[in-house]
Amino acid sequence: MNNNPVALVDRSLYFTIGFSFFFLFAITVVMIWFVVRYRRSRNPVPSDIRGNGWLELAWTVIPTCIALAMFVSGWQAYMGLRTVPDGAMEINAYAQMYSWIFVYPNEKETENELVVPMGTPVKLIITSEDVLHSFFLPAFRVKVDAVKGMETYVWFYPDREGEFVFHCTEFCGTGHSSMDGMLSIVSPEAYQAFLEEEDDE
Amino acid sequence: MHRVSYGTLSAVLGVLLVLTGLTVAVSYVDLGAFNVWLALGIASTKASLVLLFFMHIRDEGRLVVLSFLGTVLFLAIMIAFTFCDVAFRGHIGI
Amino acid sequence: MEPVRSFFDTPSPSRYSGALSWLLTTDHKRIGLMYLFVILFWFVVAMFLGGGMRLELMFRGRTLMGPESYNALFTLHGVIMVFLFIIPGIPAIFGNFFLPIQIGTDDVFFPRLNLLSWYLYIIGGLLALVTLFIGGPPDTGWTFYVPFSVGTQTNVSVAVFAAFVLGMASMLTGINFVTTVHRMRSEAMGWLQMPLFTWSIYATSWVQILATPVVAITLILIILERFLGVGLFDPARGGDPILYQHLFWIYSHPAVYIMILPGMGVISEVITVFARKPIFGYKAMALSSIAIAVVGSLVWAHHMYTSGMSDTAVFVFSLLTFLVAIPSAIKVFSWVATLYKGSILMTPPLFFSLCFIYLFSVGGLTGLVVGAAGADIHVHDTHFVVAHFHFTMFGGTGFAFFAALHHWWPKMFGRMYDFKRAYWAAVLITFGFLLHYIPMFILGLQGMPRRYYDYVAEFEAGNFVAGFGAVFMLVGLLLMLVNLLISLKRGTLAPSDPWGGTTLEWKTLSPPPLHNFVETPDIADYPYDFTDVVRDSSGDGGGV
Amino acid sequence: MKPAMDDRGKRLGMWLFLYTEVMLFGGLFVLYAVYFSMYASDFMAGGKELDRFFGTVNTVILLVSSLAVAASITAVQRNEKRASVVWLTAAILCGALFLINKYFEWSHKIHEGIYPGSDDLIYGEPGRNIFFGLYYIITGLHGIHIVIGMALLGVALLFTIKGRITGDNHVFLENAGLYWHLVDLFWIFIFPLFYLVL
The missing domain is CATH 1.20.5 (Single alpha-helices involved in coiled-coils or other helix-helix interfaces)
Structure with a gap:
């Protein structure tokens, strides 16, 4: 699937971090070189340089352009995360102190355990029963706050089978750090079997 | 510092009271969303008068x-x- | 000629002596020093709270404390560091002490108000202390997000009130400084002859005046909600919890510029002095301070990309966030360019400043990652963000604070400290800092959320390493403070201009007399003209 | 160095303080604006429940008191101490009258079961709860400012009587006046926003 937001987010991350490393390296090397080269014992008389209009203009304009490029890549990634493809499967998620409840299209419920079939985009519609929580699924780069009285959503494309951990990232009390769970991406057949299986309770 | 005469002050109060009456009066007329902007406009006018004549902002x-x-x-x-x-x-x- | 007595020996008002001559003083220098010691006290307290958190996190599961204590620890670490150390740090200590001197006057405009601010600061601090012992320490994080802060049973009201009082103190200091700069600047000193440190404090003061009241009212609303249950932020009663976040960040984002701008001012002073060279692009520097203050006030909602606010807001705030990066970048470039063809003398303050440039650059550049809407979604509320703001706030403001301490210590106390220990301390702090926070960047990218008491197995290595960094840092910080304190007793006497500075504080005695100057100082056309300094020192090898 | 008496600087300090007050109320006005856009009809219904007559009378009272304060400064500048004392007393009385009115208004509403956290509000329309919540918080905060303003004017009155405020030295009175006018300014906006929403 093209335009998978995971790729867009990673592109934005690499782009920004790559430029950052370059600038950091350049600044540090130049700084250390100046300090060594122009130490007082070697260069007792400083030059009286008070500024340079062209240079200042250049280091204003060029970073502005780079920053805008970073903004654009970030925004594209963000739009990728926000634009749910057609035919996404909707699952409701309810956050509460300190667990996640998922309700599947056929009313089946699970707690702290999310099972989805591979190959179908999933849209999680999230809300909170009490204080703020936040649904964070690092493997798919998605995160959104769960707010009481409001519906928010994330979507992701399960493109590989496996188990992925998700966390609560908005501080919600003593059990905050244990409010995590496991996303299992299974084959469509296994998912059907899972849906039809009786609730454990 | 600049001195403001009693006459000016009373005149300003007169205008402020008229504007108060006006804002109460227009609140009885239904102008839709325009009502809010009108009320805020009148309030801003009143505020400017207070700033200019009671608080002497221009002297500062x-x-x-x-x-x-x-x-x-x-x-x-x-x-x-x-x-x-x-x-x-x-x-x-x- | 009779020797001039320093302000230490001349109480103001003169009718008091002993402790009262400090507690009731109106002398800006004494008030600055009173701030210095109280702020250092809070810094050490919060430092140990932070260290405790890191030690708890070194191993999985419960090691030192339970989750309740851990939550209280990070809340108090944040509240104390933000409201009692970083925000007041540089303006209240060095702004108070040096702003009047740098503009050639004898005190701030409202000396008694200045003392009142100090007392408000003390009261705020005591209230923060009270929360530690009575009613259960708050466990909300320093952001006090609703609805959690309204519902939790711990002592949030007192903590919030403490922050309110501290806000008042900071606001009144801001009012005082703006009035001082406008009304008491030496008549010979035009706007573009003001030292850059003064410029930065001036810009900061405006942000303090305009932004602090917003958080004041927000905090009052929390208290009202807790006692009256109005429901302004409670969705069940028609409220919108996200609005709280807007109001909170309308202040608290500008607050990070309240924290960093004075630090940038310090760095500008230190680098020019030790490079013996005018600051590169004085006007750009002064203007960028103002630009940061203005644009920085318009980017608050970039803390809220995941909060459920609208995409339009994400677009606007992300765009503005990238624009506010530019003036900061200009400052970094100008500092480095100032070193070019200078005559650079390595000293502890310069060493701290160079570390500042490096660490702050890391902080600023990672700020671009969290400013980009899509990238931020992944790292928001993870250890990446924690590392990012510690690089700017600690690596930035903290190191600028240390640089200022070492730069102005001889002026404030008239004593020199031991250079060797100062370098060792700086190296230890920087090494510990990197060892502490770089693993946190990686943890964040891996997906470890912040404010986590416990974590899954894949985060073990990073947390283990970071714990060692914390220990190195603690040792380094203690060494630095001890070194400075020892100098008060054993340090050699400092001359009036130990480094060869050009701004007015170097033209008076160390420590300065009560009215700051023995004779009215000359104001140079350009505040960083080192021609005389270079001429006077030719032949002495340029040593200190 | 500071000139012996820099009244301009002292007023500048006061103005800066007024900005902080503007932003303090500004935070509440942000809330008002947002909630008004969310619950326009509830706000209009709520506004009808407030007593317009009381509101208008209080507006007039505050405007008159502002005039009195401004006039007392003019009087002091003309060295008419007596007139200044009379004007100031009038202004303080106006403030008291305002508070008495407010007291009756509030107690009437509370009597009707409309107060923060009351069953009527909590279980009623959410917009109505927000409207009255904001009403109590904003007018309450404004009331506190009236009390502080009256205290400042009271001190100014005392200083005038004792002769510490004179034609040459009346910056304290001016600053107290600035504060009072600002409190009036807030009311000028609070009045239409709560009593006259349609």
């Missing part, structure tokens, strides 16, 4: 006039930027 020089306007502008921006959020919730994209 450019710094105070500009920084006061700046403060009001900052407040306006605060409200406007908050509306970037609340007015567009539920839309996808810009």
